Amino acid sequence: MTVKQANPSKIMQIGMGFWASKTLLTAVNMGLFTHLAKGELSGQDIKEKLELHERGLYDFLDTLVALGFLKRSGLKKTSMYSNTEDTDLFLDTNKPSYVGGMLEMANNRLYPFWNDLEEGLKTGKPQNETKTGGAPIFEALYADEQKLREFLKAMGGIQMGNFMMFAKTFDFNNYKTHCDVGGAGGYLATQVALNNEHMSCVSFDLPPVEPVVLENIEIMGLSDRVSAQSGNFLNDDLPKADVITMGNILHDWGTDDKKMLIKKAYDALPKGGAFVVIENIIDNNRSENAFGLMMSLNMNIETPEGFDFSAADFDGWAKECGFTQTAVIPLTGPSSAVIAIK
Amino acid sequence: MTVKQANPSKIMQIGMGFWASKTLLTAVNMGLFTHLAKGELSGQDIKEKLELHERGLYDFLDTLVALGFLKRSGLKKTSMYSNTEDTDLFLDTNKPSYVGGMLEMANNRLYPFWNDLEEGLKTGKPQNETKTGGAPIFEALYADEQKLREFLKAMGGIQMGNFMMFAKTFDFNNYKTHCDVGGAGGYLATQVALNNEHMSCVSFDLPPVEPVVLENIEIMGLSDRVSAQSGNFLNDDLPKADVITMGNILHDWGTDDKKMLIKKAYDALPKGGAFVVIENIIDNNRSENAFGLMMSLNMNIETPEGFDFSAADFDGWAKECGFTQTAVIPLTGPSSAVIAIK
Secondary structure: OOOOOOOOHHHHHHHOOHHHHHHHHHHHHOOHHHHHOOOOEEHHHHHHHOOOOHHHHHHHHHHHHHOOOEEEEOOHHHOEEEEOHHHHHHOOOOOOOOOHHHHHHHHHHHHHHHOOHHHHHHHOOOOOHHHHOOOOHHHHHHOOHHHHHHHHHHHHHHHHHHHHHHHHHOOOOOOOEEEEEOOOOOHHHHHHHHHOOOOEEEEEEOHHHHHHHHHHHHHOOOOOOEEEEEOOOOOOOOOOOOEEEEEOOHHHOOHHHHHHHHHHHHHHOOOOOEEEEEEOOEOOOOOOOHHHHHHHHHHHHHOOOOOOOEHHHHHHHHHHHOOOEEEEEEOOOOOEEEEEEO | OOOOOOOOHHHHHHHOOHHHHHHHHHHHHOOHHHHHOOOOEEHHHHHHHHOOOHHHHHHHHHHHHHOOOEEEEOOHHHOEEEEOHHHHHHOOOOOOOOOHHHHHHHHHHHHHHHOOHHHHHHHOOOOOHHHHOOOOHHHHHHOOHHHHHHHHHHHHHHHHHHHHHHHHHOOOOOOOEEEEEOOOOOHHHHHHHHHOOOOEEEEEEOHHHHHHHHHHHHHOOOOOOEEEEEOOOOOOOOOOOOEEEEEOOHHHOOHHHHHHHHHHHHHHOOOOOEEEEEEOOEOOOOOOOHHHHHHHHHHHHHOOOOOOOEHHHHHHHHHHHOOOEEEEEEOOOOOEEEEEEO
């Protein structure tokens, strides 16, 4: 046998990683952390509230303890479970810091769709609802106000850390107006306004989104400096502004549409204006940002032509379109802002 | 906002961990590492060999680079990919150290079955082929010699590190005979014989397994000290031996069957004999061995009553049955041997 120092533990850990993933996603999907945010519960309390069977009850809960997502005193029948600081903050649906919307979507849609990754790699075709004739996810969402709100909240939750960091670190001194294209719930526009008192911001998205945006602006007390504007970034010109942002928009589209959107941003900016793209930007050597690369595989699963890209890719498209220079600002985790100056 | 030091990166990393998992499993399933074991290949070579579409090709391969499972020189069209030391040793089907059999099964069976974890937790019922009226996995395996060989190889590959370590570290000085119950391909019996020249070993399993065991014994040149014996551990008495082992057998069964099997081992041992159970033994506090706890959830997915257990659980059952003392030997990763002395 040639097995010496080498051992297969990393291979097994990643290969079987879907077990931990699905255990956490299932807990989020059933609202476990939201129940526990109201106070600690015994195993039997949890069994009743989530309508669980006795068989897997303690294995499920103790897996979450071992993974660091729950705290526990006692054992089995004498157990009391509570949230950790992280799960209490980020996985309680009643807190604005909830990031579980993305994980609910991952549990209910992406996990099963990713079972067809091999087919996606062999055909280049999406492997989501559209494969079996279902409506594209965005159409289905925009047709159902409750689902739309949940989706916007999910996308906002997952991006909030990046939006806050960008709004605080980008130098807005030379600019007065900002438009966030594909602005969803208005989370980026409101963060820019909140952190830069001289800025007036517009959140630009499809008409069904507008009531949600207006509600968020109202709640945050920013109605004097943030507004909503309805439009379709594929068909319409973009609103003129000194700074134009797009968060997780470009990766949904193929190269031609990406260039078309970059050109629209260029046309809407003044000379010296900034076009800012916030995504999981892949490192130029494509060897470090695994999450960004897998987000690109996710675009293969979810869209007809979308893919994620590096700062070098973006620089090429931006210069081709007339922008004079580009820069990168690293944000949280695998995310960055890439910036093109007209 | 209350977001300060706390950040959701660990939650997101585990929650979205199925992406990395499925990417690696897909590569194993398509035989990528076996192709690369013959020498480095360009992205385009790989595209042809695996019949991949251009769209996701480099995202797929570069994800494996970023996760540490491939090496690469060049970029995209100029790229050359090769195995890392680990993937070359453990994921090339032509090497005896291959552990991918378990990962192929994870890709093709467990990943989709685990999508129904929530249903499994709510009903306590298996979520595998049997849910839709399919044959239980073991029956299907035993009916098809090729599949049976692959399964035995997979189980052997994944356990080999533990078997080698146990065979080398356990003190066999006071013993002469060994029987491995549910011995599959005979991997534990041959390792015990290989590392302990005074031992005579028997691998005990169902009749369809016997030809595979005999072949392995022959290949390893151990025909004088290792033999195969056919039988059913649920219905038959176990062969008498000084040391009786069971590797990943007890966790397939409910409490009553576990106790029945422990009693059979007791009856087959002489006074002072050792019963050894090699599994992903859960730590007594059920708060550390996450893999062992998830293996127990996997038994909920795969079996009507099976579950994994701690050394304390085993100690209780063994003493109840008449064993005088128990001990634990940690093996590789999440695995241990628990030992009961008659």
